[in-house]
Amino acid sequence: MREFSLPALYEVPADGNLTDLIHRNAAQHPDVAVLARKRGGRWEDVTATDFLTEVRDAAKGLIAAGVRPGDRVALMSRTRYEWTLLDFAVWSAGAVTVPVYETSSPEQIAWILGDSGAVGAIVETEAHEAAVESVRGRLPELRNIWQIERDAVELLRAKGSDISDAQVDERGSLADADSPATIVYTSGTTGRPKGCVLTHRNFFAECGNIVERLRPLFRAGECSVLLFLPVAHVFGRLVEVASVLAPIKLGHVSDIKNLTDELAAFRPTMVLGVPRVFEKVYNSARAKAQADGKGKIFDKAADTAIAYSRALDTPSGPSLGLRIKHKTFDKLVYSKLRAVLGGRAEHAISGGAPLGERLGHFYRGIGFTVLEGYGLTESCAATAFNPWDRQKIGTVGQPLPGSVVRIADDGEVLLHGEHIFTGYWNNEAATAEALSDGWFHTGDVGTLDEDGYLAITGRKKEIIVTAGGKNVAPAVIEDRIRGHALVAECMVVGDARPFVGALVTLDEEFLPRWLEEHGKPASSTAADLLHDPELLAAVQQAVDDGNAAVSKAESVRKFRILPGQFTEESGHVTPSLKLKRNVVARDFANEIEALYAK
Incomplete structure (x- = not known):
C-alpha cells in the first residue's frame, strides 16, 4: 500500500454556501466582467453586479413558484450562459440542482427526475419540454416546467x-x-445511473x-476560459x-462545430477539454x-516539438541545435496552431481520458501546455x-491539495478528502460499497511514483484476462489506436480468448x-470499405502504433472495422463519451466471434 497527500491551500468556509461567491464578487469586483454571453453574434461582458442582479431575479421567480429550501430542480x-445563471438561481432559492444531459431519452429523464423527486424542471428547447411532458404522468412531484427558449428567465423575473x-438573500x-x-447522476455504463450527492x-x-x-x-x-464541455457533466x-x-x-459555447471560430473571437487565456478535442486539433492540422x-x-x-519537450525534462535541457530548429518552426507552424486555439492561451486542462x-509532449513543445488531470463524479x-x-507528462498529476490518494494492495486507487461525495441519493447499498472508513474506492487501477504523481493504468472491472492468463488493461492500447486521425473509437476484447482483438x-x-x-x-461509407x-492497411498502422505501447502478449492480433459509430444515440457511449463495454460486446457479439473464428 502506498499513499501521497499535499497540504490544503484553501480553507473551506465553516459555514455559508456557493451563493456567497456571487455576493463577494459583486462587493469586491462590482465592475469586473465575470461572465460573457453571445448576443447578435457578438460577445457581451456581464459584470459581477449585473450577474448578481440577474441571479436574484430568477431566484425570486423560483421562490414565487413554490420552490422550497432543499427542493430539487x-x-x-446545452452549455450556455443561462445554465450558469439558473444554476446559481436554484442555489439562491435554497434548492438543489439536478443536471440532466440535453441528449437524455424520456426514460432517462423519468428516472432522474423521479429518483431525485424534482419539483421543477428548467429545459432548453421545445423538444426537451416535450420529452419531459411525455413522462410527466410518472413524476408526481413535478409541478413546474420552464423553457429557456420560451423566455424562462424573463418569466421567472416577472x-x-x-x-x-x-x-432571496435570506x-x-x-x-x-x-x-x-x-x-449529479453518473453516466451509467452499467445499470441505472446513480445520483452522486x-x-x-x-x-x-x-x-x-x-x-x-x-x-x-x-x-x-485578467484570465478567461471558454466552456464548451457539457455543464451537466461534473x-x-x-x-x-x-x-x-x-x-x-x-x-459558454453550445455547439463545438464552430469551436475554432469561437476560440478566435473569445480569445481565452485557458482552454479546458477532453483528449478527443486536442487529438482533433492535431489531426486536422x-x-x-x-x-x-x-x-x-x-x-x-x-517531431521537433516532441523532442524539444522531452529535452525540457533532462538536466541539460534542449541542445543549441534543437533550440534553433524549434525557433524556426515556431514561426512557420507552432504560432499558427496556437492561433487556432485562440492565440492567447498557453495552458489547457484535459480530463475524462488519457491524453x-x-x-x-507535442503540445508542450509548441508552447501550449496541456495539464492532464483525473477525477470522477464522486470526487x-x-x-x-x-x-x-511541475508537469510530469504521462501522469495525471499529484493529488488535489488537502486530499490523499492511496494505492491499495490490489492496485485500486482510493481517495480521501473534503471533495469526496457524501453518498448516492436513495441508495445506501451502493454508498456502502463505494465508501469504506472515509475512503472512496474508485474502481480504477493505478500507481504513484516517488513524487506523488498518479498514473492510471486501467479499470479493475475492465481488466481482460486472456485464455493464457495474461492481464490486459484496455485503456493503454485503446488510447494509442484512437490517436490515429482515421479512428473514431476502439474497443479491445479478448477476455478468456486466445489473444487480444479490437473493434474499430x-x-x-x-x-x-x-x-x-x-x-x-466521395460517396463511400465505412460500410462500403470494410x-x-x-483502408485496412491504414487502420493496421494505427494498431501497430498501439501495439508499440504494450508487450507482445497484450498486443492486438486482429481487428474488425465496424460500419457505424459508437454514439450516445446508438446506446454505445455515455454522454461523457465513455464506452458502454457490455452493450458493445452484446450488440457486436458476431463481429467479436468472427475475430476468433478459425
Whole structure:
C-alpha cells in the first residue's frame, strides 16, 4: 500500500454556501466582467453586479413558484450562459440542482427526475419540454416546467416581482457548507445511473484548491476560459464554479462545430477539454498540411516539438541545435496552431481520458501546455492534476491539495478528502460499497511514483484476462489506436480468448479527406470499405502504433472495422463519451466471434 497527500491551500468556509461567491464578487469586483454571453453574434461582458442582479431575479421567480429550501430542480440544457445563471438561481432559492444531459431519452429523464423527486424542471428547447411532458404522468412531484427558449428567465423575473432582494438573500443563506448543492447522476455504463450527492463543501474544497494551485491560470480580472464541455457533466460544473470563485471571465459555447471560430473571437487565456478535442486539433492540422503539400514540414515540426519537450525534462535541457530548429518552426507552424486555439492561451486542462504521452509532449513543445488531470463524479471532478510549474507528462498529476490518494494492495486507487461525495441519493447499498472508513474506492487501477504523481493504468472491472492468463488493461492500447486521425473509437476484447482483438470505428469527419487522398469515391461509407486493402492497411498502422505501447502478449492480433459509430444515440457511449463495454460486446457479439473464428 502506498499513499501521497499535499497540504490544503484553501480553507473551506465553516459555514455559508456557493451563493456567497456571487455576493463577494459583486462587493469586491462590482465592475469586473465575470461572465460573457453571445448576443447578435457578438460577445457581451456581464459584470459581477449585473450577474448578481440577474441571479436574484430568477431566484425570486423560483421562490414565487413554490420552490422550497432543499427542493430539487432539474436543469436540462446545452452549455450556455443561462445554465450558469439558473444554476446559481436554484442555489439562491435554497434548492438543489439536478443536471440532466440535453441528449437524455424520456426514460432517462423519468428516472432522474423521479429518483431525485424534482419539483421543477428548467429545459432548453421545445423538444426537451416535450420529452419531459411525455413522462410527466410518472413524476408526481413535478409541478413546474420552464423553457429557456420560451423566455424562462424573463418569466421567472416577472413572476417574482413581489419578492424582495432581502427575501432571496435570506433564502440563499439557509444552506450550509454540508448541505447538498447538486445531485449529479453518473453516466451509467452499467445499470441505472446513480445520483452522486455533492455538497457546497465538496465544491469549495475542489475548486478553491485547484484555483490556488493553478493561480497563474486563474488571475482574477485578467484570465478567461471558454466552456464548451457539457455543464451537466461534473467537469463542466468544476469549470463553472472555479471561474466564479477565482473570479475569471467565463464564456459558454453550445455547439463545438464552430469551436475554432469561437476560440478566435473569445480569445481565452485557458482552454479546458477532453483528449478527443486536442487529438482533433492535431489531426486536422496535419491533414491540412498534407493537403497543401506541406505534410513533411508539419511532421518535422511535430517531431521537433516532441523532442524539444522531452529535452525540457533532462538536466541539460534542449541542445543549441534543437533550440534553433524549434525557433524556426515556431514561426512557420507552432504560432499558427496556437492561433487556432485562440492565440492567447498557453495552458489547457484535459480530463475524462488519457491524453497520451506523445500528444502531451507535442503540445508542450509548441508552447501550449496541456495539464492532464483525473477525477470522477464522486470526487467532484479532479482529484489529481498536473501543477502548472511541475508537469510530469504521462501522469495525471499529484493529488488535489488537502486530499490523499492511496494505492491499495490490489492496485485500486482510493481517495480521501473534503471533495469526496457524501453518498448516492436513495441508495445506501451502493454508498456502502463505494465508501469504506472515509475512503472512496474508485474502481480504477493505478500507481504513484516517488513524487506523488498518479498514473492510471486501467479499470479493475475492465481488466481482460486472456485464455493464457495474461492481464490486459484496455485503456493503454485503446488510447494509442484512437490517436490515429482515421479512428473514431476502439474497443479491445479478448477476455478468456486466445489473444487480444479490437473493434474499430472510423472518424466520419476525417474519412472524406482520406477518400479524396486515396482516390476513392466521395460517396463511400465505412460500410462500403470494410474489406478495402488500403483502408485496412491504414487502420493496421494505427494498431501497430498501439501495439508499440504494450508487450507482445497484450498486443492486438486482429481487428474488425465496424460500419457505424459508437454514439450516445446508438446506446454505445455515455454522454461523457465513455464506452458502454457490455452493450458493445452484446450488440457486436458476431463481429467479436468472427475475430476468433478459425
